[in-house]
Amino acid sequence: MRFFTKLLLVLFVFNTILLNAQDNPPKDPNRIIINVDLGRETISKFIYGHFAEHLGHGIYGGIYVGENSTIPNTRGIRNDVVEALKEINPAVVRWPGGCFADTYHWKDGIGPKNQRPSIVNTTWGGVTEDNSFGTHEFLDFCEQIGAEPYICVNVGSGTVQEASEWVEYVNSDAKSPMTELRKKNGRDKPWNVKFWAVGNESWGCGGNMTPDYYTDLYKRFSTYMHGRGLIKVASGGTDPDFDWTETVLKKTQKFRNLVQGYSFHYYTFCHGWNDKTSATQFNENDWFYTMKNTLVMEERLEKHIALMDEYDPQNRIGIMADEWGNWFTVEPGTNPGFLYQQNTLRDAVTAGLYLDIFNNHARRVKMANIAQFVNVLQAMILTKDGQIVKTPSFYVFKMYKVHQDATLLPVNVTCEDYSYDGMTLPSVSASASKDKEGRIHVSLTNIDPHKDKNVEIDLRGSDDLSNASGEIITAPNENDYNDFGQPEKVNIQKFSSFSIKNNILKVDLPSKSVVTIELKK
Ligand code: AHR
Numbered sequence: 328m329r330f331f332t333k334l335l336l337v338l339f340v341f342n343t344i345l346l347n348a349q350d351n352p353p354k355d356p357n358r359i360i361i362n363v364d365l366g367r368e369t370i371s372k373f374i375y376g377h378f379a380e381h382l383g384h385g386i387y388g389g390i391y392v393g394e395n396s397t398i399p400n401t402r403g404i405r406n407d408v409v410e411a412l413k414e415i416n417p418a419v420v421r422w423p424g425g426c427f428a429d430t431y432h433w434k435d436g437i438g439p440k441n442q443r444p445s446i447v448n449t450t451w452g453g454v455t456e457d458n459s460f461g462t463h464e465f466l467d468f469c470e471q472i473g474a475e476p477y478i479c480v481n482v483g484s485g486t487v488q489e490a491s492e493w494v495e496y497v498n499s500d501a502k503s504p505m506t507e508l509r510k511k512n513g514r515d516k517p518w519n520v521k522f523w524a525v526g527n528e529s530w531g532c533g534g535n536m537t538p539d540y541y542t543d544l545y546k547r548f549s550t551y552m553h554g555r556g557l558i559k560v561a562s563g564g565t566d567p568d569f570d571w572t573e574t575v576l577k578k579t580q581k582f583r584n585l586v587q588g589y590s591f592h593y594y595t596f597c598h599g600w601n602d603k604t605s606a607t608q609f610n611e612n613d614w615f616y617t618m619k620n621t622l623v624m625e626e627r628l629e630k631h632i633a634l635m636d637e638y639d640p641q642n643r644i645g646i647m648a649d650e651w652g653n654w655f656t657v658e659p660g661t662n663p664g665f666l667y668q669q670n671t672l673r674d675a676v677t678a679g680l681y682l683d684i685f686n687n688h689a690r691r692v693k694m695a696n697i698a699q700f701v702n703v704l705q706a707m708i709l710t711k712d713g714q715i716v717k718t719p720s721f722y723v724f725k726m727y728k729v730h731q732d733a734t735l736l737p738v739n740v741t742c743e744d745y746s747y748d749g750m751t752l753p754s755v756s757a758s759a760s761k762d763k764e765g766r767i768h769v770s771l772t773n774i775d776p777h778k779d780k781n782v783e784i785d786l787r788g789s790d791d792l793s794n795a796s797g798e799i800i801t802a803p804n805e806n807d808y809n810d811f812g813q814p815e816k817v818n819i820q821k822f823s824s825f826s827i828k829n830n831i832l833k834v835d836l837p838s839k840s841v842v843t844i845e846l847k848k
Contacts, residue, residue, distance in 0.1 A: 356741070356742065356743045356780075356781075357741070357742045357743055357754075357755055357780045357781055357782040357783065357836075358740075358741045358742075358782075358783050358784075358785070359738055359739065359740050359741075359755075359757055359769075359782060359783070359784045359785070360738070360739040360784075360785045360787060361736050361737070361738050361739075361759050361767075361769065361784060361785070361786050361787065362736060362737050362787050362788055363736055363761065363767060363786055363787060363788045363789035363792075364787070364788030364789065365736070365737050365788065366734035366735055366736045366737070366760070366761055367734075367735070368689045368690045368734070368735045369689065369732060369733070369734060369735070370686050370689045370730045370731065370732065370733055370734075370735050370760055371645075371689060371692075371693045371694065371732070372416075372418040372731035372732045373418050373419045373475070373693060373694035373695070374418075374682070374685045374686065374689070374692060374693075374694065374695045374730075374731075375415070375416065375417070375418045375682075375695075375724060375727065375728060375730075375731050376417070376418050376419040376420070376421065376474075376477070376649070376694050376695055376696040376697075377417050377419070377420045377421070377474070377696055377697060377699070377700040377707065378420070378421040378422075378425070378649065378650060378696040378697065378698050378699045378700060379420055379421070379422050379423075379465075379468075379699060379700040379701065380422070380423060380424045380425035380426075380427050380428075380451075380699055380703065381423050381424065381425075381427045381431070381448060381451070381456060381460075382424070382425060382427060382448075382450075382451040382665065382666060382699070382703050383451060383452065383662065383664070383665025383666055383667055383702060383703055384665065384667065384701070384702040384703075384710065385699055385700065385701055385702055385703040386460050387459075387460065388702070388710060389405075389408065389700075389701035389702040389703075389708070389710050390404060390405060390408055390460075390468060390700070390701055391403050391404055391405070391459070391460045391464060391468075392404075392405055393459060397713070398712070398713045401471065402464070402467055403459070403460075403464065404464070404467065404468050404471055405710070407713075407715050408701060408708055408710065408715060409468075409471045409472055411707075411708055411715060411717055411721075412472045412700075412707065412708065413472055413473060414721075414725055415707065415721060415724040415725045415728060416473070416728045416731060417472055417473070417474040417700075417724075418474060418475065418731060419474055419475040419476070419477050419522065419694060419696070420465075420468070420469055420472075420474045420475075420476060420477060420696075420700065421477040421478075421479060421522075421524070421649050421696045422465050422476065422477070422478060422479070423465070423478075423479065424450070424479060424527055425450075425479070425527055425650070425698075425699075426450040426451070426527065426528065426531075426532035426533070427448065427450050427451065428479040428480070428481055428524075428526075428527045428533075429481050429482060429483030429484055429485070429526060429527055429529075429532060429533040429534060430448075430449055430450060430481070430483070430484055431481050431485075432481065432485065432489065433461065433462055433481075433489065433493050433496075434489075435458045435461070436458040436460070436461020436462055436464075437461050437462055437463065437496075437508070437512050438512055440457075440458075440459050443457065443458040443459065443461070444458060445457045445458065446458065450532065451664050451665065451666075452662050452664030452665055453664070454664075462493075462496070462497065463512060463513065463514060465478075466497070466518050466520070475520075475521065475522060476518070476520050476522070477520075477522035477523075477524065477649070477694075477696070478493070478497070478520055478522070478523055478524070479523075479524035479526070479527050480493060480523060480524065480525055480526070480548065480552070481526075482525055482526030482529060482533060482534065482541075482544060482545075482548055482562075483526060483527075483529065483532075483533045483534035484534075487547055487548055487551050488551075490525070490548050490551065490552055491551040491552055491553070492505050494520075494523065494552045494553060494554055494557070495553070496508065496509050497509075497517065497518050497520050498517045498518065498519055498520060498554050499517055499554075500516075500517050521556060521557060521558050522557075522558050522560065522588075522694070523552055523557055523558070523559050523560065524559075524560040524562070524588075524590060524647075524649065525545050525548045525549055525552070525559055525560065525561060525562065526541070526544075526545070526548075526562045527562060527590075528562060528592065529541040529544075529562040530562070530564050530565060530568065530571060531565075533562060538564060538568075538570065538571040538574035538575060539574060539578070541562060541571075541575070542561075542574055542575050542578040542579060543578075545561050545562070545575070545579070545585075545586070546578075546579065546582055546585055549582075549585040549586065550585065557587070558587040558588050558645075559585065559586060559587055559588065560586075560587070560588035560589065560590050560647050560649070561575050561579070561586050561588070561589050561590065562590050563575075563589055563590045563591045563592065563631075565592075566591065566592060566593045566624075566627045567627060569630060569631070569634060572589070572631050572634050572635075573634055573638070575589065576589075576634060576635065576637075576638035576639065576644075577638060580638060583639075583643060583644075586644055587643070587644060587645065588644060588645045588646075588647040588693065588694070589631075589635065589644050589645070589646055589647065590647050590648075590649050590650075591628065591631060591646050591647065591648045591649075592648070592649070592650040592651065593624045593627060593628070593648065593650075593651050594650070594651065594652060594653070594654045594698070595617055595620045595621045595624075595652070595653045595654065595677060596620065596654050597609070597613050597616055597617050597620070597653075597655065598613070598616050598620075603654060603655050603656050604655060604656060605655060605656050606653070606655035606656070606658070606668040606669045606670065606671065606674075607669045607671055607806050607808060608806070609673070609805070609806060611747060611776065612747075612748070614673060614776055614805055615745075615747040615748070615750065615752070617653065617673060617677060618676070618677065618680070618745070618752055618774045619750075619752055621653075621677045621680050621681060622680065622752060622753075624651070624681070624684060625684045625688075628646070628648070628684065628688060628692070629688070631646065632646065632688065632691045635691060636691075642690065642691065645691065645692070645693025645694065646688075646691050646692045646693065646694075647693060647694040647695070647696075648685060648692060648694065648695035648696070649694060649695070649696040650696060650698045651681055651695060651696070651697055651698060652674075652677075652678075652681070652697045652698045652699075652704055652705035652720075653668075653673075653674055653677055653704070653705045654666075654668075654698075654704055654705075655668045656668070665702075665703070666703050666704050667702055667703065667709075668704060668705075668706075669709075669808050669810075670705060670706060670709070670718035670719055670720050670808055670809075671719060671805065671806045671807060671808040671817070672719055672800075672801065672802045672804070672805055672806070672807050672808070672817050672839060673805055673806065674705055674718065674719055674720045675719035675720055675722065675723050675800050675817060675841055676772055676774055676839055676840075676841060678697070678705070678719075678720045678723040678724070678841075679723055679727075679756065679770065679772030679841035680756050680772055680774070681695075681697075682695075682723065682727050682730075682758070682770070683756045683757060683758040683770060683772065684756075686730055686735060686758035686760065686770075687735070687738070687758050689735045697720070697724075705718075705720050706718055706720070707720060707721040707724060708721065709811075711811050714811045714812065716809045716810065716811055717809060717815070717818070718808070718809060718817075719800065719802075719808065719809065719817040719818075722800050722817065722818050722819050723800060723841055725819060726770070726798055726800060726819055726841065726843050727770060727843065729760070729762065729766075729768045729843065729845070730758070730760045730768060730770070732762075732763075733760035733761060733762040733763070733768070734760055734761045734762075735758070735759075735760055736759040736760055736761055736767070738757050738758060738759050740753070740755060740756070740757050742754050742755035742780070742782075743755075743778075743780065745774055745775040745776075745778075752774065754773055754774055754775040754778070754780060755771060755772070755773055755774075755780055755782060755836065756771070756772045756774070757769065757770060757771050757772075758770050764847075765847065765848070766845055766846070766847045767786070767789070767792060767845070767846040767847070768843055768844070768845050768846075769784060769832070769843065769844045769846070770841070770842070770843045771834065771836055771841070771842045771843075771844075772840070772841045772842075773836045773837065773838055773839065773840050774839070775838050775839070776805050776838055776839045777838055778838055779835055779836060779837050779838050780835075780836045781833065781834070781835055781836075782833070782834045782835075782836050783831060783832070783833055783834075784831070784832040784833075784834065785830070785831055786830040786831070786832060786846070787830070789830060790848055791829075791830065791848060792827065792830055792846040792847065792848060793827055793828075793848070794846065794847045794848060795825065795827050795832070795844055795845065795846045795847075796821075796844070796845050797821070797822035797823060797824075797825060797842060797843065797844040797845070798819050798820070798821065798822055798842065798843050799819070799820050799821075799822035799837070799840055799841070799842045800817060800818070800819055800820075800840065800841045800842075801817075801820075801837050801838075801839060801840035801841070802816050802817045802839075805839055822842055822844075824836075824837070825844060827846070832844065832846070
């Protein structure tokens, strides 16, 4: 009898183990399937976009130093910054804000510089804005770096007439007071600016409006911003405000010719808006939450996309994620209103996550603009007088430019978790594309600060892809950064810890790294 009971017990335990094993089959760690033959969507090059606001040294000192500066410049625009930015193929630049846009009266920034009024930048630091960088200078800057301009008009404190005349001044070829004024100011031909945002964060600094009120205003402004082929972008709500999105989409449904884009902003604040922490002095807890809060963006974005699919099933309105990035505390000793922060390997890793998310949602995401270009928040470039620094985030943009206008390849990622203090996150992120020459680019990010990952990538539906090369961004420490007058600590290095056989790519992906591998026949 005792023997029989024991036998039953052993059988029971064995059975339970067997059942559990069936319920939770062992995880296939770090396996990615890429369907090379199933690409449908184009990754718009405008996902690799930027944002330059009249904020701190984002424009003055950073981009524009004036013709009389000792810093080498072309019509006042820094040559060193232009040359550096060209390396990353900046596709589009949003200007003049941000919150500044809803205080900006564009006529203050045209004509002879000594006759332009000085105003107070009430949003950012209360400093004097002398308007020496205005419409002509911005469009000159875009031409110098080879980017499309994206102008945000003032809805909060401006008028419909101002917005309408700005479009006419910039884009019209017909004879009119506005085009005559443009010619008098030295520009004969129109610039043909395609992208126009109608207000910025109109729920907050752009006028504290309700979604209903904003949508009505949006329709008025958009009606009088004339021109063929314009992409007019409505302000979104806060990132979790789905009601705002639904209101704008619903109330413009019968006016689809008035709206081509919908703005979406998302920032990573480490622990939250009121608990931002330093850009360079952080511990693993801060690292984990920075990754976690970055990944939350995908969920928010997908909910907005679901609403757009409901109200715009033909996919005519693009999401313009025209502000995104890490927002930490300012560097000690700098003006809190200038939002100047350093940029470490942590920023490079989150940039990899963000760009993978945008790439993988390319069906709906038609533009994204990291905040911001120079000297503000998660910048590409930092300047100090005549010196410049290319940040770790700059190098991610340089590495990822291969995805611009390439065909998105669907990826399916299974990976180990990155665990910290009883919490977990998926450790590996990926996106892939095929360019016009048939080259495949696979980008991988490992957010785990301690463990390398062996990743096996199954490249399905392609001829033999045996010709491979790789690049990596990593550094010994999570908070390594590039500083003025010092050798760079974080930049792009050659990467060769991988092998490929029969279209199975095996990668030894280092901890805290961003990698891109190019494959061709
Ligand atoms: O990028 C800084 C500010 O963040 C922008 O001016 C505003 O739109 C957002 O809240």
